[in-house]
Amino acid sequence: MPLALEKKEIVAILEEIGVLLELAGENPFKTRAYEAAARTLESDPRSLEDLIQSGELGKIKGIGKALEEKVVTLATTGELDYYSALRARFPESLFDLLRIPGFGPKKVKAVYEKLDIASLDALEAAAREGKLRALDGFGAKTEQNILEGIERVRAYQGRVLLPLAEQAAVPLFEWIRDHPDTIRSSLCGSLRRRRETIKDIDLLASSEKPDGILETFVKHPSVVKVTGHGGTKASVVLKSGMNADLRVVADQEFPFALNYFTGSKEHNTEMRARAKERGLRLNEYAFTREDGSRLLCKDEEEIYRTVGLEYVPPELRECTREFEWAEADKIPELLGYGDLMGTLHCHTTASDGAADLEQMAAAAEALGYQYLGIADHSKSAAYAGGLDEKRLARQWSEIDSFNKKSKGIRLLKGSEVDILKDGSLDFAEEVLADCDYAVASIHSLLNLDEAAMTQRLVRAIESPGITFLGHLSGRLLLQREPYPLNLAKVLDAAARNGKWIEINANPWRLDLDWRASMEAKERGILLVINPDAHSTEGISDNRYGIDVARRAGLAQADVANTRPLKEFLKILSATRPH
């Protein structure tokens, strides 16, 4: 049964219904039900097709009769009258208004109904002319904030890549950590969970004297605007355009605040529910017993233990599998940042890289790697100076002579072979057979439909000479959506053929992403973390790939390039039956 809409699209529609219901002034719990269902569906690793056919969909917690029916209708017909009717009530452009900080559904509803304002431009004009202050709850300050908010919405699309956020956050964090009144401190939020894109920076400190710390925080050199400054919390806008919040709590409350502000929201909700089952109320300060007395914990481990769980590392707190694992004492021993013994998929000056073989090898060796796989582009990638068979052979003899004289790192002969339109490869099997490994990637014709794209990737991964697929989904974070793809089919093909899948650690890609990596692991597929480095510095991007692996719950054994050289070569050759 082919679905009329993909799961992803249905998730987006459920989210949109949630927002529309808010705009319509519906019961907030109804709104929440749609939003929760969207999240649940999104993070469920099973395919929507399976969920519907097996009848499991309606058994998922948070999806009752009404939602099940709506999802099935969407999946089978691609349409839903309830949704279309709701949509017709509000113009599309109203959604832009919701992106203004501090401007929620109620305010959007007010300007739309009272002043017929439905776009950023119209709102900006009204705010400039002082027309908004006529509305209840709006004043001069609100108008000013709206104008600044509109500017920010236009300038920064809300989220930034993890490395950029980290760059802004770490100096702030150190500034707080080193304050004499600070006892404990941490980065929280999505940064601590190592999400691939970040919206706001959340900081937490404990202290007996919060005032001085908050005062210091708002005066950090990277702060351009203070948007809030109370007795325990301050909010600022940074030069980078990001928002940063600092919360200061008493030290005995620190573990609770740390847990709370690390999130995710869904994880927190489940934690509260588990506390409740044990007769405890959990908030950002403490457990509270039914008699009103407080129960404190010295650290996060103790909080988890109190609700009957093993400690859950921040990267796993997305309310996917972590509760199931923690309950059974089966939280994976996550891949560590020093666990990679080598890496593949790096470029050199032979194609579009900035450093030559020797420079790349030296950089990898400095990171402690035992092996580095070279994989320049193949001939079809003319834009990137792709190598033809002759130039490839020349590179291999360079690698041979390097390895002969190298006492440390070993270079591996590889190729990033373009996957052509029909799934055939840019090099013949005889050429690939002489490589140590080959990564197959798509760089062109990204606009094929799902069936064609899936077939293309399946055919590529079935090629005997291929070791793994590179940046499988083709997404560029905050820039380009993944191409349409039946991921399950591609993963099944990889599993069937004993192939690996890459976790491309380039921060723009992080592809496979963590959810898909989880699915790959479930199929017994080995992942391989590669930087897709085009420079010596690029190799260090592997740390972001390790973030992805940790979020996917991968352990050392799940990642191929944690093996020392000898063992690695053995499993490498097993991917290719020559």
Add this chain to the structure above:
DNA sequence: GCCGTTTTCGGCCCGACTGTTTTCAGTCG
């Protein structure tokens, strides 16, 4: 709209801050 070993109605997480108000609604996380 969901959920139920206090269940088929009446809850649903809740605290801080802002800006508008003179006690609170809206937003955010």
